[in-house]
Amino acid sequence: MHELSIASRVVELASEQCRDAGAARAVAVTLRIGRLACVHDDALRFSFEIVREGTPLAEAELRIVHVPVTIWCAACAREVELPGIQRFACPACGTPSGDVRAGRELDLESIELADEPAAALPMEPAP
Amino acid sequence: MTAPRILEVRTQILKKNDELAREMRRDFERAGVLVMNLVSSPGTGKTAFLRETLARLTARGEPVAAVVGDLETDNDARRLAESGAPVRQIMTHGLCHLEADMVQRHLEGWDVASLHYLFIENVGNLVCPTSWDLGESVRLALLSVTEGEDKPLKYPGLFNTADVAAITKIDLAEACDFDRSLALANIAAVRPGMRVFETSAKTGAGLDAWLDHLAERRAALMGSHEPAATSPR
Numbered sequence: 001m002h003e004l005s006i007a008s009r010v011v012e013l014a015s016e017q018c019r020d021a022g023a024a025r026a027v028a029v030t031l032r033i034g035r036l037a038c039v040h041d042d043a044l045r046f047s048f049e050i051v052r053e054g055t056p057l058a059e060a061e062l063r064i065v066h067v068p069v070t071i072w073c074a075a076c077a078r079e080v081e082l083p084g085i086q087r088f089a090c091p092a093c094g095t096p097s098g099d100v101r102a103g104r105e106l107d108l109e110s111i112e113l114a115d116e117p118a119a120a121l122p123m124e125p126a127p
Numbered sequence: 128m129t130a131p132r133i134l135e136v137r138t139q140i141l142k143k144n145d146e147l148a149r150e151m152r153r154d155f156e157r158a159g160v161l162v163m164n165l166v167s168s169p170g171t172g173k174t175a176f177l178r179e180t181l182a183r184l185t186a187r188g189e190p191v192a193a194v195v196g197d198l199e200t201d202n203d204a205r206r207l208a209e210s211g212a213p214v215r216q217i218m219t220h221g222l223c224h225l226e227a228d229m230v231q232r233h234l235e236g237w238d239v240a241s242l243h244y245l246f247i248e249n250v251g252n253l254v255c256p257t258s259w260d261l262g263e264s265v266r267l268a269l270l271s272v273t274e275g276e277d278k279p280l281k282y283p284g285l286f287n288t289a290d291v292a293a294i295t296k297i298d299l300a301e302a303c304d305f306d307r308s309l310a311l312a313n314i315a316a317v318r319p320g321m322r323v324f325e326t327s328a329k330t331g332a333g334l335d336a337w338l339d340h341l342a343e344r345r346a347a348l349m350g351s352h353e354p355a356a357t358s359p360r
Binding site for chain 1: 134138257284319320
């Protein structure tokens with residue numbers, strides 16, 4: 001399960017960014033994952049919950065943005081999105097293309113930072 | 128309480144691995160070493176294919192070496208060493224893929240620059256190795272006739288990152304009712320234009336053409352002296 005390795009890198013990278021930005025913690029992290037990256041969402045979320053313990057990401061929400069595969073179609077002279085990943089050919093004209101323009105992403109897109117530690121957030125008003 | 132701030136990071140999650148792999152590839156290619164990453168399912172016959180490749184390249188007078196990844200045991204390193212080439216085992220102890228730093232550590236003490244070819248046999252797995260660049264110039268995906276012609280359609284992510292493919296155990300094709308044209312069509316569907324070699328480590332079929340292809344690849348690398356264009360990982 002390589003998702004554990006990927007989750008570890010996400011937590012490592014995002015924790016560094018939190019520290020560099022002088023933030024106490026991350027509220028959310030957003031990843032961009034291409035359909036060709038061979039990463040399973042559930043396995044990644046499961047791994048993320050394990051590796052984030054004791055880090056500034058301990059309570060961060062994991063947001064995953066999926067990136068569809070696009071190829072360059074030489075016949076149509078434009079980038080086209082593939083409906084699936086079993087056939088690398090232009091869905092409009094059928095020309096095969098090995099020129100993949102998007103869909104392999106495995107990126108940390110953004111982090112939502114908070115300056116206060118979670119414990120210092122205002123308490124529910126006493127009844 | 129201040130509002131949360133959004134920090135745009137836009138960085139590759141595997142940045143550390145990718146940067147190291149790029150450095151390794153640059154050094155390998157400058158030294159004229161063609162590095163190949165072999166990926167397939169467990170049981171495809173990577174080790175037998177590689178053992179024959181190493182033995183035949185050695186017989187042609189080419190300096191070669193290999194590192195091989197497995198979860199446990201050094202059985203494959205011992206099988207590959209029968210070729211006479213220097214071989215090292217990388218035991219991952221449960222990890223499902225190789226990473227660039229593991230390869231780098233296992234090359235320590237070898238005069239890698241004196242090699243013409245270095246082979247990295249990845250852990251048998253058609254999913255996990257996909258996103259890990261090992262500093263190779265060429266990624267070889269292998270598929271045996273016993274696995275079914277639709278393997279490339281089931282694992283398009285990996286087959287799409289390959290630069291060249293080999294069909295192994297071609298001597299068993301008839302016994303398995305292997306549909307050769309269907310297998311080739313499926314490989315072409317997920318990676319249009321990729322060269323495919325039909326081979327048998329047992330009979331030696333297809334191996335001469337394969338070795339000639341390796342020599343062409345290396346000549347192209349020597350000719351360019353620039354990092355060869357490979358598919359983005």
